Amino acid sequence: MTDATTPSTLTSVRDILVQTLQLSDSDAITEDTELLGNIPEIDSMAVVTILTALEEQYDFFIDDSEISAETFETLGTLVEFVERKCGE
Numbered sequence: 001m002t003d004a005t006t007p008s009t010l011t012s013v014r015d016i017l018v019q020t021l022q023l024s025d026s027d028a029i030t031e032d033t034e035l036l037g038n039i040p041e042i043d044s045m046a047v048v049t050i051l052t053a054l055e056e057q058y059d060f061f062i063d064d065s066e067i068s069a070e071t072f073e074t075l076g077t078l079v080e081f082v083e084r085k086c087g088e
Contacts, residue, residue, distance in 0.1 A: 009086075013079045016053045021046060031076035036069055047072065060085045 010031060018026040021041040035042055042050075051062050062085065071081045 009083055010075070010079050012057065013054070013082055014075060016050060016057060017075070017078075020049050020053055029075055031074065031079065033075050035072045035074060035078065042072070054082055054085075058082060058086055060088070 014026060014029055017023070017029065017035075021039065023029070023039075023041065033039075047067075051067065054060075055062055066081075066085075070077060072078060
């Protein structure tokens, strides 16, 4: 885990991914797990649903310009994005 990510945020974001994508093995998703291109359930609609769930969970707004493929590169990069947004 990087210094920027906290275990509780990691767990919460992972839970959102697991619930949104209806994945059965949440333990298989670690901070280093590649998301885009690795998890077939992540398509454009899933990305929108995940972002909406994050906005609701963390009470922030995500502008379209803030999202890039790098945000969804790994679970860790997604967690870092959430923590940055929470710090704004």
